[in-house]
Amino acid sequence: MTQPDAPALAPVLTQDGRPLKASLSRALRREKLRAFLLIAPLLAFVLLTFAAPIVDMLLRSVDNTIVPETLPRTVVVLADWDPKAEELPGEAAYVAIVEDLREAVANKTHTRLGTRLNYEQSGFSSLMRKSGRAVEKIQGPDVKGQLIAADAAWGDPVIWQTLKLYSGSTTKGYFLAALDAKQTVEGVEMLPEGERIYLMLFGRTLLMSIVITLACVVIGYPVAFLLAQLPMRTSNLLMILVLLPFWTSLLVRTSAWKVLLQQQGVINDLLVWIGLLSDDGRLVMMNNATGTIIAMTHILLPFMILPLYSVMKTISPSYMRAARSLGANDWTAFWRVYFPQSVPGIGAGAVLVFILAIGYYITPELVGGTSGIFISNRIAYHISSSLNWGLAAALGALLLVAVLILFYVYDKVVGIDNVKLG
Amino acid sequence: MSSLPPYASPLQRTWHYTFRTLCGLIFFFLIFPILVIIPLSFNAQDFFTFTPEMLALDPDGYSTKHYVDFFTNPDWQNALRNSFMIAPAATLLATVLGTLAAIGLSQPHVPFRSAIMAVLISPMIVPLIIAAAGMYFFYSRIGLQGTYWGVVLAHAVLGTPFVIITVTATLVGFDKSLVRAAASMGAGPITTFFKVQMPLILPGVVSGALFAFITSFDEVVVVLFLGSASQKTLPWQMFIGLREQISPTILAVASIMVVLSVMLLTVLELLRRRSERLRGVTPA
Numbered sequence: 053m054t055q056p057d058a059p060a061l062a063p064v065l066t067q068d069g070r071p072l073k074a075s076l077s078r079a080l081r082r083e084k085l086r087a088f089l090l091i092a093p094l095l096a097f098v099l100l101t102f103a104a105p106i107v108d109m110l111l112r113s114v115d116n117t118i119v120p121e122t123l124p125r126t127v128v129v130l131a132d133w134d135p136k137a138e139e140l141p142g143e144a145a146y147v148a149i150v151e152d153l154r155e156a157v158a159n160k161t162h163t164r165l166g167t168r169l170n171y172e173q174s175g176f177s178s179l180m181r182k183s184g185r186a187v188e189k190i191q192g193p194d195v196k197g198q199l200i201a202a203d204a205a206w207g208d209p210v211i212w213q214t215l216k217l218y219s220g221s222t223t224k225g226y227f228l229a230a231l232d233a234k235q236t237v238e239g240v241e242m243l244p245e246g247e248r249i250y251l252m253l254f255g256r257t258l259l260m261s262i263v264i265t266l267a268c269v270v271i272g273y274p275v276a277f278l279l280a281q282l283p284m285r286t287s288n289l290l291m292i293l294v295l296l297p298f299w300t301s302l303l304v305r306t307s308a309w310k311v312l313l314q315q316q317g318v319i320n321d322l323l324v325w326i327g328l329l330s331d332d333g334r335l336v337m338m339n340n341a342t343g344t345i346i347a348m349t350h351i352l353l354p355f356m357i358l359p360l361y362s363v364m365k366t367i368s369p370s371y372m373r374a375a376r377s378l379g380a381n382d383w384t385a386f387w388r389v390y391f392p393q394s395v396p397g398i399g400a401g402a403v404l405v406f407i408l409a410i411g412y413y414i415t416p417e418l419v420g421g422t423s424g425i426f427i428s429n430r431i432a433y434h435i436s437s438s439l440n441w442g443l444a445a446a447l448g449a450l451l452l453v454a455v456l457i458l459f460y461v462y463d464k465v466v467g468i469d470n471v472k473l474g
Numbered sequence: 475m476s477s478l479p480p481y482a483s484p485l486q487r488t489w490h491y492t493f494r495t496l497c498g499l500i501f502f503f504l505i506f507p508i509l510v511i512i513p514l515s516f517n518a519q520d521f522f523t524f525t526p527e528m529l530a531l532d533p534d535g536y537s538t539k540h541y542v543d544f545f546t547n548p549d550w551q552n553a554l555r556n557s558f559m560i561a562p563a564a565t566l567l568a569t570v571l572g573t574l575a576a577i578g579l580s581q582p583h584v585p586f587r588s589a590i591m592a593v594l595i596s597p598m599i600v601p602l603i604i605a606a607a608g609m610y611f612f613y614s615r616i617g618l619q620g621t622y623w624g625v626v627l628a629h630a631v632l633g634t635p636f637v638i639i640t641v642t643a644t645l646v647g648f649d650k651s652l653v654r655a656a657a658s659m660g661a662g663p664i665t666t667f668f669k670v671q672m673p674l675i676l677p678g679v680v681s682g683a684l685f686a687f688i689t690s691f692d693e694v695v696v697v698l699f700l701g702s703a704s705q706k707t708l709p710w711q712m713f714i715g716l717r718e719q720i721s722p723t724i725l726a727v728a729s730i731m732v733v734l735s736v737m738l739l740t741v742l743e744l745l746r747r748r749s750e751r752l753r754g755v756t757p758a
Contacts, residue, residue, distance in 0.1 A: 083583055090578025091590060094571040094634060102597050102631045105612035106604060112611070271500055278497045292739065293501045299735040299742075300508055301692045303712045304728040308507035310716060311514060311522045311725070318510060321523055350507060382486065411601020413695055418716050428603040435607050435699070448604045459599050463592070 110452070113445035116223035119215075122165045123152040127219040135213040135237045145212070146196040153180075153187045171440055172225055172235075173214040179205050213237050226446035250430070250447065257426045258454075260345060261409035267349045268405045269398055272356035276397070279357075280364035291361075298354035306415050309347040313338040313419065339421030347419050352408055356401040359466070363397025400466040407458045411451065427451055508732055515540055515725035522722065540726035550723065553711035560622070560697075560707060561690040564629035568686040571630075572637025573679050577671075579638070580645040598635035602695040605632070610699040620702030628696045633686030640685060644678025644749065677749035681742055688738065 063071040120127045125148035133141045156162035166180025186202035200207040217235050218225060225235055232248035233240050242248070275294070279287045297305065312318045315334045323329040337343055367390060375385035413428040420429070427447060434444035478490050518537035519525050527535025544550050575594060579587065597605065609628050610619060618624035648671070656666040672679075694709035701710070708727065715721040 080583060083581060084585060087578045087581035087584045090581075091575045091584070091594075094575035094594060094638075095590060097571055098594055098597065098631055098634065101609075101627045102600075102605065103593065105608035106600065107608075108612045108615075109604070109608035271503070274493065274497055275500050278493070290501065293505050295739055296735060297504050297508055299688065299739050301688075301709065301728075301731045301735070303692070303694065303709050303716070304511070304731050305507060307712065307716055307724050307728050308511050311511060312507055314522065316521075316523055318514075318523055350503065353504060382489075407599060411603065413601070413603045414713070418713075428601060431603050431607065435610065441611070444607060448607060451601060452604055455599060455601060459592075459596075463588075 106452070109445050110449050111445075112442055113226050113449050114222045114224070115442065116168075116218060116225070117221045118161075118165055118168050119218050120221050122156050122161050123149065123215070123219075125149075126152050126215065130212070130216045130219055133212070133216060135209075135216045138209055140196075140207065140209055141212055143194075143196050146199050146206075150187050150190050150195055150199060153183055157184045157187065167439075169214060169218065171229065171443065172218060173210065175205060176211075176214070179203055179211070223442075226442040227449075229443050230446040230450055250427075253425075253427050253430055254450070256341075257410055257428075260341060260424075260426070261406055263345055264348050264352060264409050265402050265406045267345065268353050268356035269402055271349070272353055272360055272401065273394075273398070276357050276360035276364055277394075279361050280367070281369075294354050294357050297350070298358070302351065302414060305351050306347060306418050309343070309350065310338065310419055313343050313346065338419050339424070341420070341424040343419035343421070344416045344424035344426075347415050348409060348412060351415060352405045355404050355408060359400040359404065360394070360397040363400065364394050367393045396465070400462075403458060403462040403465060407455055407462065410458075411455060511725050512729045512732065515722075515729040517722065517725075520722045522725070540723045541730075543721075543723045544726045544730070547723065549706075550708075550711060550727065553706050553708045556705055557691055557708040560625050560629060560705065561687050563626045564633055564690040565683050565687040567626065567630035568633035568637050568689075569679060569683040572634040572682060572686070573641050573675075575634075576638045576641035576645060580642060580648075594638055595635045597632050602632075602693075606696045606699040609696060613700060619700060620705070622705060625697055625701050625705050628700055629690035629693055630686075632693060632696065633689040636685030636689060637679075637682035640682035641675060641678045644675045648674060674752065677745040677752075681745055684738060684742060 063073065066072050066075045068075075126145060129145045129148045130141065133145065153162055156165065162180050162184040163177075166177040169176035169180070182203050183199070183206070186199070190198045190202070205211050213236075217237070228235055228240060230250050232243045232251045234243055235241075279290060279294075282290070310317075314320070315336065315338075317338075319337065320329065320334045324331055324334065329335065337346065371389050371393070372385050375389040376382070380388065410426070411428055412426055413432060416424055416426045417429050417432070420426070428451070431444045431447050431451070434440045434447070478487065482490070513528070514522065514524065516536045516538065517525065517528060518535050518539070525535055529535075578584065579591065579594075584590070605628075609624075613619040613624045613628075618627070652670050652674070653666055656670045657663075661669065691707075692709055694707070694713050697705060697707050697710055698713070701707070708731075712724055712727060715724045
């Protein structure tokens with residue numbers, strides 16, 4: 053703008069004598085600070101009560117400090133031992149483990165260590181309990197011979213290989229287990245075909261979420277279309293039929309489906325009564341995948357209809373009229389003109405339903421049986437029943453990654469600012 | 475599509491009625507499961523299905539004993555009381571923090587706006603089981619696991635995204651010149667907030683609060699992990715009853731909750747009309 057040889061302009065001043073630029077940037081800074089001060093309490097609250105717990109849990113998926121903390125001497129001695137050689141470590145390793153175990157027994161940590169290593173190699177739990185009692189009696193020379201005499205497992209190189217593999221303070225073991233793999237001295241190895249359960253469970257969770265999402269699109273589209281076409285007064289009235297399930301407790305809806313779907317339930321009774329089924333040929337619609345799909349489609353359907361409706365509402369009816377006036381029949385006008393404009397709504401609804409579906413826990417737990425449960429149910433099982441928290445954390449981390457990717461996609465497609473509720 | 479023109483061809487007529495029937499069936503699918511439990515909850519037997527006496531409309535087939543059980547059984551009454559102790563506290567916390575943050579986020583210059591938004595919305599997106607597991611470990615470490623405040627804090631954080639979303643939506647329609655007008659007339663920021671801004675965004679705040687309330691009132695996964703027996707809420711009691719399938723009282727509870735959600739929906743609809751009226755849009 054300014055010529056290179058033009059005289060420099062004096063800065064514009066505000067009334068109080070400051071340069072305008074400085075004054076404006078000060079005002080901007082103050083405004084930013086005020087906005088931040090309003091957001092800060094909630095941000096701190098969410099980070100402390102929500103984000104920190106999740107990060108803390110995720111760290112458990114690689115945490116292995118229990119082995120090096122319980123067996124400090126053994127870990128050091130084993131550092132020089134080559135696990136690939138099919139022979140036992142020397143006397144020094146046996147001396148170290150006896151000392152470590154004595155200390156662990158005093159601190160009562162040896163059973164916890166046994167539980168931890170049992171996830172990787174079965175037999176460790178009983179070995180640690182038994183050896184915990186035996187180490188008290190070991191004295192004098194030939195510790196190796198005495199320990200093997202106390203429990204023959206100590207004469208098995210596999211035990212030592214596992215100890216060596218899990219001697220670090222972090223481990224990939226839980227993640228490998230979550231992917232049906234195992235660490236061996238040769239490297240990572242898939243479990244035998246019959247023992248792979250988590251990949252199957254992840255696959256099922258994804259597949260069933262896709263089926264549920266597609267069902268929601270297919271069922272939700274006509275309803276949203278009708279609601280968008282009808283005059284406001286009628287559509288508001290019909291909208292109540294969508295909003296009532298949306299606002300009704302999840303457990304109420306799940307219990308309703310339990311009542312409807314069971315073998316002595318309302319649907320089966322009805323089918324028997326109208327003669328479609330014989331009394332002993334009642335359909336099994338619950339405690340399997342069918343039950344989960346039906347109930348979850350019903351529960352998530354409003355999350356499909358509401359975004360779809362809000363997009364369809366913005367499509368001007370004059371486009372359809374224009375297409376018809378140019379000679380398109382109803383179907384062509386819909387398919388070539390209306391449908392492409394409603395695709396963003398399908399995207400928004402589908403991603404939302406999918407995100408919610410893959411993390412579902414309650415409904416599969418109550419109507420899913422064994423063939424209709426999701427990965428969430430397995431995570432809950434490992435936290436409250438099997439107590440393998442590391443594996444639960446690893447499974448949770450994988451699920452979380454999937455959800456965050458979808459969340460990112462949702463943000464790109466819809467924008468998180470544009471989420472609408474009701 | 476909305477109404478059939480008089481010149482419609484037979485094919486168009488057929489399609490029109492087929493489509494209407496189809497939509498009718500979908501509406502039936504949406505609403506039937508919720509309504510069917512209400513008559514079933516008056517079953518005189520301990521069954522989850524219609525008895526022949528009920529179908530014959532015999533008065534003896536009906537009874538209010540499941541409702542009586544709900545209102546007299548100490549387990550259910552305790553659960554109800556816990557729910558009403560946890561939900562309002564969580565709602566209050568979520569609404570205050572969420573409203574302030576939504577106002578902050580609506581300012582024109584917010585650094586890292588989308589990143590902050592993503593963090594604040596995440597409690598709605600992250601699968602509940604992951605949140606519940608994380609909180610279980612973390613809250614046990616700081617002594618909040620199994621306490622009233624632990625559950626309240628967890629429920630509050632789960633409710634905040636709904637408050638942010640609804641309040642942000644009302645703030646979009648808020649005319650900023652009103653704040654400037656108030657300021658030019660000598661009102662301080664606090665007076666402006668309570669006298670000008672707050673009354674106008676109140677419908678959004680109230681519906682956000684209702685969302686937060688229902689989130690807490692309906693939440694079961696987190697409370698199962700984070701609560702102890704003395705924080706047993708209504709959904710918790712229902713979950714246990716459903717898993718062990720013992721108590722038909724669940725249907726009575728469910729019916730009461732359906733009635734509650736109808737009331738809630740009515741309040742929300744009235745709020746929506748009020749806010750439209752305030753913005754000068756004629757309610758439909």
